[in-house]
Amino acid sequence: SQQGEEDPQALSIQEGENATMNCSYKTSINNLQWYRQNSGRGLVHLILIRSNEREKHSGRLRVTLDTSKKSSSLLITASRAADTASYFCATDSGGYQKVTFGTGTKLQVIP
Amino acid sequence: DAGVIQSPRHEVTEMGQEVTLRCKPISGHDYLFWYRQTMMRGLELLIYFNNNVPIDDSGMPEDRFSAKMPNASFSTLKIQPSEPRDSAVYFCASSSTLAGGWQFFGPGTRLTVL
Numbered sequence: 001s002q003q004g005e006e007d008p009q010a011l012s013i014q015e016g017e018n019a020t021m022n023c024s025y026k027t028s029i030n031n032l033q034w035y036r037q038n039s040g041r042g043l044v045h046l047i048l049i050r051s052n053e054r055e056k057h058s059g060r061l062r063v064t065l066d067t068s069k070k071s072s073s074l075l076i077t078a079s080r081a082a083d084t085a086s087y088f089c090a091t092d093s094g095g096y097q098k099v100t101f102g103t104g105t106k107l108q109v110i111p
Numbered sequence: 112d113a114g115v116i117q118s119p120r121h122e123v124t125e126m127g128q129e130v131t132l133r134c135k136p137i138s139g140h141d142y143l144f145w146y147r148q149t150m151m152r153g154l155e156l157l158i159y160f161n162n163n164v165p166i167d168d169s170g171m172p173e174d175r176f177s178a179k180m181p182n183a184s185f186s187t188l189k190i191q192p193s194e195p196r197d198s199a200v201y202f203c204a205s206s207s208t209l210a211g212g213w214q215f216f217g218p219g220t221r222l223t224v225l
Contacts, residue, residue, distance in 0.1 A: 033213055042115070042202055042216030043154075088154065097142045097206055098167060099214070101154040 004032075004089040004102025012108040019076040021105040023089030024069075032065055033090040033099060034074050043088065046074075081111045115217035117203050123223045129191040132220045135184055136205030144214060145178055145188050146202040154202075160186065193224045 007022045023032070031050045035043040049056045049065045049072065056063045062075040076083055086106045090099040116135040124130055136143045144159040158168040163180045171178070175194070180186040190197055200221050204214040 031212075042204075042218050043214070044216070045213040048211065048213055097161070097208065097212055098144075098156065098159060100156070103153050 004091055004100065006087070006089060006102045006105040008105060009103070010106045010108070012110065013079055015079060015081055015109055015111050017079055019079050019083070019107055019109070021074045021087050021107070023072045023074070023102055025072075025089070025091045025102075026070065027091075029067075029091045031092055032063075032072050034061075034063060034072075035088045035090060035101070037086045037088065037104070039085070046087075076107075079107075079109045081109050083107060084109045115203055115205055115215055117201075117217035117220050119220060120218060121221050121223075123225065124193055125225050126194055127192045128224075129189065130193045130197075130222060130224075132188040132201050132203075132222070134186045134188070134203030134217060136186070136203070137207075137215055138184065140205035140207045140210075140215070141183075142206040142208070142214075143180060143186050144202075144204040144206070145186070146204065147199045148202060148219075149199045157188070190222075193222075195224045198222055198224050 004023045004025045013019050031048055033048045034046045036046055037043045047058045047063050049063050060077045065072045086104045088104045089102045092099050118133045141162050145157040146154050148154045157170045158178045160180045178188045200219045202216050202219045204216045206214045
């Protein structure tokens with residue numbers, strides 16, 4: 001079963017615009033991670049936010065976490081064509097190392 | 112470091128045949144994960160190991176699937192006999208307790224069972 005559900009399922013934007021993806025989950029977590037998957041490739045870790053953190057930044061990425069709403073958002077600012085990929089949230093589900101991946105948001109950035 | 116290495120990258124086989132997928136995790140990582148990704152079911156965790164010991168195999172779909180990790184640098188996922196519904200991309204990932212806990216994925220093996 002999947003813990004996280006991403007929204008929207010697909011997103012198409014123009015280069016330079018910001019992209020926002022949301023993740024909702026069902027049970028309490030210790031941390032939440034975001035991963036990127038380029039077509040035909042393995043997933044690449046982007047950022048990890050712990051349950052006691054509300055916001056985290058990494059370059060053009062900004063992640064927020066609202067544990068009361070059991071939701072997280074990933075914001076990519078000033079998007080580039082190279083950001084075109086699928087983005088997944090992942091939540092730990094008991095064991096610290098074991099995570100459950102969401103359904104993913106497919107982002108297309110049009111040059 | 113070369114990252115997580117998987118072989119083969121592509122495998123086409125006929126129903127009923129045995130399939131063995133291989134994975135070399137990143138040196139020093141103490142966790143290894145096997146995932147399956149399909150359009151219908153998304154990314155599913157099949158099994159994971161800690162220090163070469165299987166911790167949770169609840170995601171292994173059937174007895175046809177088995178996984179081993181004989182040492183810290185090698186793991187296999189075997190399907191015997193294979194069926195068309197096993198067609199998917201299989202990923203291996205590794206992580207380290209001491210290095211943040213996020214997972215490093217291999218490039219995947221695309222399996223097609225005819």
